[in-house]
Amino acid sequence: MPYDTFLFRSAARPSDAAFRPFVGLGLRAQIKGRTTEAIGGYAGGPLTLLATGAQRAAVVGTASAGLSYRLTSGVEFFTTIDAQSGEDDHRESASAGVRIRF
Numbered sequence: 001m002p003y004d005t006f007l008f009r010s011a012a013r014p015s016d017a018a019f020r021p022f023v024g025l026g027l028r029a030q031i032k033g034r035t036t037e038a039i040g041g042y043a044g045g046p047l048t049l050l051a052t053g054a055q056r057a058a059v060v061g062t063a064s065a066g067l068s069y070r071l072t073s074g075v076e077f078f079t080t081i082d083a084q085s086g087e088d089d090h091r092e093s094a095s096a097g098v099r100i101r102f
Contacts, residue, residue, distance in 0.1 A: 018071075028059070080096075082094075
């Protein structure tokens with residue numbers, strides 16, 4: 001069974017500013033194996049569900065950047081882009097949304 005570790009460093013700092021940009025760089029490594037697996041089950045039952053993921057590179061680099069806008073102390077709009085790249089293993093994503101704290 002593979003083991004996965006992730007190291008990430010972000011340049012974001014705590015701030016009271018309305019606009020808050022951030023960037024991050026990291027490395028993700030599978031310590032053992034190249035295929036991911038997940039095991040699960042229904043409440044009260046045994047762990048009999050098995051899902052096998054796609055193989056990926058042993059080490060991949062990660063990068064992310066984003067911007068958030070704090071409308072009030074409990075409402076924040078955000079947008080992020082993320083990328084992960086390694087030998088024959090590439091993934092990109094973008095997201096946007098609203099965080100509501102209560």
